[in-house]
Amino acid sequence: MTTLDSRAPFVLDTHEIARRPGTQRELTLSEKAPAGMGVDMLGVPEGSDIDLELRLESVMEGILVTGTASVHTTGECVRCLREIDDEMTVDLQELYVYEGDEDDDSPRLEGDLLNLEPVLRDAVVLALPHNPLCVPDCPGLCPECGVRLADDPEHTHGEAVDPRWSALSQMYEGNDRPAGGSDATGPGPGPDEEK
Ligand SMILES: [Zn+2]
Ligand SMILES: [Zn+2]
Known part of the structure; x- marks a missing residue:
């Protein structure tokens, strides 16, 4: 078992x-976020402030910790890849049991010390949306040209296509077109045509 350091953050x-x-x-305290608190698309940046408002209650089995943690979150919108910079507050509730008690489901006090970090980490990760969005109804990217539709809601593709994309799409069309009568019967036009 690791030994807790009373000076460590979250202890x-x-x-x-x-x-x-x-x-x-x-108690009210502010700590710096540890590394790796988050999921792929969204997380709490390392070193950002985490504000904790906690109540520690002594009960028969140990110490009941309740309260809230306010964290910053950064990441990317899954639809449009826009940067997300947000805040959220999560509820914390955990019973830390005294060493020697039978209950194996609860985290333990080590002497008089308890480590809030695993509980905080679980609460934050659980509360993070798996598919974070920059705004709740983010329309995502235009499937034709890739612009963010939120930036340009009137956006349509009529006659006037961006010349760069127009050139590109012609290139693809050219590639798709069979190279001169390969669908005709007769001798195969190339080595790739038959297995
Ligand atoms: Zn978005
Ligand atoms: Zn478009």
Whole structure:
């Protein structure tokens, strides 16, 4: 088992209330986010501020921690790849049991110390949307030319196509066209045609 350091971020010292059921302590603190808190498209940037409002309650089995954590989130919209820079507040609730208790489902206190980080990490990851969007109804990208439709809602493709894309699409059409009568019967036109 690792030994907690009382000076480490997210390690809380409960000695004032430990083993004194009915007592409680409230604390407000700000810590820097650890690395790797998030999912592929969205996460809490390392080193950004995490503001915690916590209540520690001494109960028979251990210390009940409840409260909220406010975090910054950054990532990319899954539809239009626009940068997302947002904030969210997650609820925390966890019972830390005293060492030696039978309950294996709960995290343990180490002496009077508890480590909030795994609980915080789980709460944040659970609360993050798996398909983050820049705005709830992000229309995504134009399938024809790739512009962000949110930037240009009137956007249509009529006669006037961007000349660069027009040239490109002609190139593709040229490639798709069979090279001169390959669909005719008779001798195969090339080695690739038959298996
Ligand atoms: Zn978007
Ligand atoms: Zn377009």
